[in-house]
Amino acid sequence: MKVRVLGCSGGIGGAQLRTTSLLVDHDILLDAGTGVCELSLAELTAINHVFLTHAHLDHIAALPLMLDSVADLRSRPLTVHACEATLESLRQHIFNGAIWPDFSEIPSREQPSLRFQPVAVGETVQIGGRRFTPVPADHSVPAVGYHLDSGAGSLVFTGDTTVNDAFWPVVNRIANLRYLIIETAFPRHEQELATVSKHLSPATLADELGKLERDAEIFITHLKPGQCALTMAEIGECAGRFKPEFLENNQILEF
Template sequence: MKVRVLGCSGAIAKDCRTTSFLIDAQILVDAGTGVGDLTLAEMAAIDVVFLSHSHLDHVAALPLMVDAVASQRSHPLNIYALKGTITALKAHIFNDVIWPDFSRLPRGDAPFIRFVEISVGEQLHMFGKRIEVLPATHTVPAAGFAVNEGGANWVYTGDTERNPALWARINEMPIAMLVIETAFSNREKDLAKKSLHLSPHSLSHELDCIAEGARYPIFITHTKPAETDLIMAEIQRFDQTQPFGRDVAHDIRWLCAGQEFDL
């Protein structure tokens, strides 16, 4: 299973693209601005999109992608999301005001997109993979995802603050790679808490929830471009992850757009 990082920034700037991951060729997880780096053929090959939540940095490219390749597809693009996310997309994006309602176009019985409601705890099987919907704690209905192809899981937390239910489930799984957000530095930790994001301070408490003896690479995503260096320095100080050595608590790395992982 190949995971390609299209975008993993908490905002836009030169070379910064917001959250989106392509799993093999068919599955898109979130649809931030990183989707714009795909070719038309690559976008047309995507069969399903999983959305963690409705915030713009995670859905901004979705309506534009659908418009770009709809005529090249022979069947609807299935968009899997929580009920609240689907409601928000229909009300605020695919509403014939901001963007055409492609769930009814070109015909109601043959639309360009089809919304599929999912719920936390649900497990779906497609393309030889098992995709589990994980709990997230955010300002809107939100989820994370665990994806595997018969082995250990690629886990993406989505946008979340402290989340004991997530760790309870993760600690039951074999993990190949964890992608976890840390949107703000410690100087903005109050804002992070209010907006239900993590800062290095709260991240340190979350990582304490990892089961004793479990060890896997942890990739930091969703950092604000203006604060990325500070966030990673603060994480390094609390976890002493660079250089790696015998006393390292966790294997923490910064996620970058353009990275690819074979899991």
């Protein structure tokens, strides 16, 4: 499997600041933030599945626009996989006929452009030999992370989360773990905001990584614009034996 980072920022503000979206091979998206705008029309048309971590705008912003751009170019529905609470948020607040057309009934209910598929923690979805398994996350809205397994190796993406004891036993059972992408949204001086919004800070990241029992390359995502250098410096000071790296746009991870 090959993962291309389309967006990994906690905000916008320039050519390199795109919100969360990862392209898996050529046909699957993991989240659909503004990073999706990096793709050409042909690349957008090739996407058949989207796995969402949660319903916050920075993770779904491009999904409605993508559907509108490619619906007439596709012969099959785009399948959106997410926990039921996330799907219900999309139905009620996005594809509701007021904010955006309901593509689950366009061009018809019998032949829609969009199909919703609920997922649950621990239940694997297999697509062409590739395995996608939701893993626990703890955020301000219902959320999951994902374990991607090619058979030869694995990548785990936490999505947005805070301190989460349920997450680490799952990760520690992955024998072929190669990459861990983990969020850290706020620097040290915004610890209170991180706690309230259920994100990690450098200190809580360090505590969480202390629960990791596997060797893996660790990448940090979701840093706030204007605070990336500060937050990464603070992570370097407290990460102990781990040496997390800054996840970058257009980075390729193969496993």
